Amino acid sequence: MTTTPQDARAEPTPLAPGAPRSGTTFLGLPTAPRGVGHLRGTQSFPDAARTALRDGQLRANLGRATTTIRGKRAAVVAEVPHWEQLRQAGKALKAATMAHLDEHLEELERQVTARGGTVHWARDATEANRIVTELVRATGSDEVVKVKSMATQEIGLNEALEAAGIEAIETDLAELIVQLGEDSPSHILVPAIHKNRSEIREIFRRTIPGVDPGLTDEPRQLAMAARTHLRERFLRARVAVSGANFAVAETGTLAVVESEGNGRMCLTLPQTLITVMGIEKVVPRWEDLGVFLQLLPRSSTGERMNPYTSTWAGVTPGDGPQEFHLVLLDNGRTAVLADEVGREALHCIRCSACLNVCPVYERAGGHAYGSVYPGPIGAVLSPQLTGVEDNASLPYASSLCGACYDVCPVAIDIPSILVHLRAEHVEAQTRPTAESVAFRGLSRVMSNPRLWHLAQRAAGLGRFLSRGRPTLPAVLPPPVSAWTRTRDLPTPPGKSFVQQWTEEHRR
């Protein structure tokens, strides 16, 4: 690997120009660089969410979509009697793979190379974009068709290609909707989940050349319009870019699972295929797919099996792409691997079940997270890839309700990682904040019974603010105002229970 662990005290390398100071709590490994890709938002989560929460259309669209997919998932998961064992098998396979990730990646490289493919190592988004751009340029083509891929969204590949005069055409229906609407994805599996049918019709009517002006919002009509639009592009495409759901080290096989068949078109028709894959996607053995291909579709689309599963290894003369490039992307993943609590986030198979059950995601929507990885998994993955200080509000964007952990097909303990990252953020501060002063003071008080009883008496004095009413006034200074703006606080009692009890039992 090009990214080997460095001296524990090493300064952030020049490869990560904006690498945050918290990088030093890792092993000094580079995080995803600033200024490229889509892992950082422009606003903190609370600010972005505040705007999103006022969007009634968004709330309705998300509420409907997540409720439907939650129900479908629950039904098909309940059909599998050994689901919990499967889940634990998935978790164990991922943990074992991560423990020897370097070896599996090198084996993958050998096998892909032996089958006529070329492997490229990209330490970050900038390198990956440069590699892909050069490969496309070398073919002489000025357009590529794309299979839906989180890795290429993460690195901002489409923008990089555009800057080089190469048009990237998204062929996944939802990704196409996002691209035509000049929007950004808001969900890992359903990037246009924030749009409803009539909004999609409006986008198609305005952006698809030659579309029937009488297009309705009937799903079949919308799908047919997209199909006609895309068919022409599939047939003329000479280069395709994809991601990968899995890569099997022992056979050099790449795998993409999908629903629409657009992926199959991209993976088979063009002359050149370029696959960009996060290094955590490798599995050691072919048989490992047996576990993950059961876990993934049920968790993600709520189907027993996804309609299309494409696997390929290198190139086959006379059949499919004759040139195959695999770009292995780090972009902060090795830094995540160095954190013994946080590394579990790398086990993610991008099913998005955690998004669909998350009460925060359901209301705030994916854009509020500011990263291509929204929802609970995004709240643990994005801050680790960028360094926690660059996404410091995300670990707090959760009520720690635990619904994500329950549905995760590889049992990632997301709530524990969220709590861990909150601590990483707190411990990365070099200056005291109002919050840290308060919490440190409270820690002293709560560990000393005498001080604690004094503090409780002081809190009890708050009852005089109520002037005999059962609740405290609604207008109180910050930070209490953040509570009292929308909820009443009960009038505190004159005496705590422990105090009352102790006095009664002293007699």
Add this chain to the structure above:
Amino acid sequence: MRVALFATCLVDTMVPQVARATATLLERLGHEVVVPPTQACCGQMHVNTGYRREAVPIVANHVRAFTGAEAVVAPSGSCVASIQHQQAMVARRAGEHALADEAEALAARTHELSQFLVDVLGVTDVGAYYPHRVTYHPTCHSLRLLRVGDRPLQLLRAVRGLDLVELPGAESCCGFGGTFAVKNADTSTAMLTDKMANVLSTHAEVCTAGDSSCLMHIGGGLSRLRSGTRTVHLAEILASTEENVSPTQTTAPAVPA
């Protein structure tokens, strides 16, 4: 049995009647209740806000306060979950291995109220009377960390006079989440709004749960809307008997605030 009551910092300071009801209930069931006077907090708020180092002395105080207790009971799923899942972890991370071992041993003897009643004492009918229409909100940590399952419902079904009505979307978080309610007040309020809509759709007079923190959140919202539906902790319902009910069908708290 001699039961040490952990009131929890929030109940002790803000809603002491919940701890009192827990003590009343346990005594009525024939157990001796002790309240260690040096107890304060389990440390959950510190851990969950990122102050895991600062939580260690709080954990140490908790372990000291309950040293020697045969069984500890708390009227909170969330605090018991923190005791069982977090206390030893933060102590160990800070290198305090002896404290971690003690915390682990204490955690094994610490029970959430409904689990203590059903699993340890083996009772579901605690002899309570509460003639009201009640809906039950399963709080996230009792549901997903402690897996209390339907134990609170078993207890509520055995309460005479109580009309238990199912809460739609019961398993959705109410939006409290500790400091989440303040740091992400808008999202928290949006979650609360949907929870309140479900509570109000049941036409229940009372929304109950096993955690005063979540109840303070839901109750604070319901109170602000002057909805008339109030929140009452499970312990208060289970502590209530015929003596607490007046001829006008109002139920005074089993114990005064």
